[in-house]
Amino acid sequence: MTGALRVVEHHLMVYRRTWKGGMFVSFASPILFLAAIGIGLGSLIARGPVHTVGGVSYLTFLAPGLLAATAMQTAFVETTYPVMAKIQWLRTYDGMLATPLTVRDVLGGEIGWLVIRLATTAFAFFLVMVLFGTVHSLVALLMIPVVVLNGLAFGAPIFAFTATQRKDKGFPTIGRFIITPLFLLGGVFFPIAQLPPIAQGIAWATPLAHSVVLSRSLAIGGMNPSALIDVAVLAAYATLGIIAASITLPRRLVR
Amino acid sequence: MAASATRADALVHARGLTKRFDKLVAVDAIDFDVQRGEAFGFLGPNGAGKTSTMRMIGCVSSPSGGELRVLGLDPVIDGPRIRARLGVVPQADTLDMELRVDENLLTYARYFDIPRDVARARTQELLEFVQLKDRAKDEVEPLSGGMKRRLTIARALVNEPGLLLLDEPTTGLDPQARHLVWDRLYRLKQQGVTIVLTTHYMDEAEQLCDRLVVMDKAKIVASGSPRSLIDQYSTREVLELRFPIDAAPALDGKLDGIAERVEVLPDRVLLYAHDGEAAASAVHQRGLRPESTLVRRSTLEDVFLRLTGRSLIE
Structure with a gap:
């Protein structure tokens, strides 16, 4: 356990040198998206025949979905190239494993760090949502653990995958065929119900759709009836991902 | 060092030590003992099995067969405990390019649970020892190959190990940089650190090793002091x-x-x-x-x- 903390500590030491840029993006990105699409596009919707989406303004509809999608993207970014670098390009993990640290410590530390990254970016996003007036209840704070879990639901399986890769060719493929389609079609910008039935089925099989609807209901201070199922799906993806990584990472690092 | 030294005295004790990767036999039933305070070398060409042997001693790769004791312990059971007392200089530097020179040592010290203030003091001492004190706040990437190697050596010493493992410590360095590394290793030996190294440079083996084994094709083909090997075979x-x-x-x-x-x-x-x-x-x-x-x-x-x-x- 302390071993995993040491791995997190290493991350913090590196992050201490790069946090300003990361922090800027964490705030700037949601501000730009909410302003351009939430307010810009939202104003067109407000002038249309329905005025609202799902009974709320488009900005209020969009913000929690974007929050969840941001966690997904953060997890994707953190568990691909940086992990590959530490496995293979810089061999950081080999350096760690020459000390009392074990592969389990390395994995624990990486997951711990991912949680910290997800929580800090989600919190930054949350502050921006407050700024835009889309948070209507203290319950909305629960969005943060929900999207952290969503990030783990993507990050842990991707980490497990990365540990099996010798080249980085697979990462753009994940981006193109999973992350980007989900971002565009996974319920962030419009309700999943508007997709064709097959696409709806696919969307509901992924973690993103569940964390989007859950976050959306929490943002307006409610709780959707399927909340337990949503959390269970997210937890299942995260757990299976961590189990997979605890098989693939030792296989890769201990020869 | 008496040839009859018992297993209890040996810091590393190997009998029939074997490493297989699928069908490839990388290390084929080798026997050796490393005694406290000596500099012991594995000399051989690339692919002879030196690195595989070092990785087993370093408790990052488990033996496929035979017996191995490091510091009197079993690497399979006590890996972390043994590694806490080892210093490891791997063949390829695994320095942290995202961190400064001094931060590389500080963060590594933390992996050994060394308190921060102790780690800071030791970082200063070690950077002085490897003659990098004036580069403490610099980035790692622009350092020369020799400086990076010395930094890796300093990092390996951060837990004050009694046993230092070096896998090809000077491969790829220019002659001046090599001599500087040799000089530091010699000083460590004087301080009582036991050194195990691999090399394919005969001059390095002659300079540094009290005893060595010659490896070829996964086997030990000869062993002894550099002098006695030359007397015997040439x-x-x-x-x-x-x-x-x-x-x-x-x-x-x-x-x-x-x-x-x-x-x-x-x-x-x-x-x-x-x-x-x-x-x-x-x-x-x-x-x-x-x-x-x-x-x-x-x-x-x-x-x-x-x-x-x-x-x-x-």
């Missing part, structure tokens, strides 16, 4: 002859009887003789006119050539 001196390329075939038989042994290499002919100068004049008396002649002392390279029929660095 002559005191070697006469090196270079002939014009087209004249080489005409040699057959003409060198017979001049030396104890003759090796014809693609680029030169080696005559193993007690007295190299006498052999050189004998060559001239037979009317042979080599382009160049060189008399030198025998080295571990010659031992390796004798044992395996091949050069160390191919």
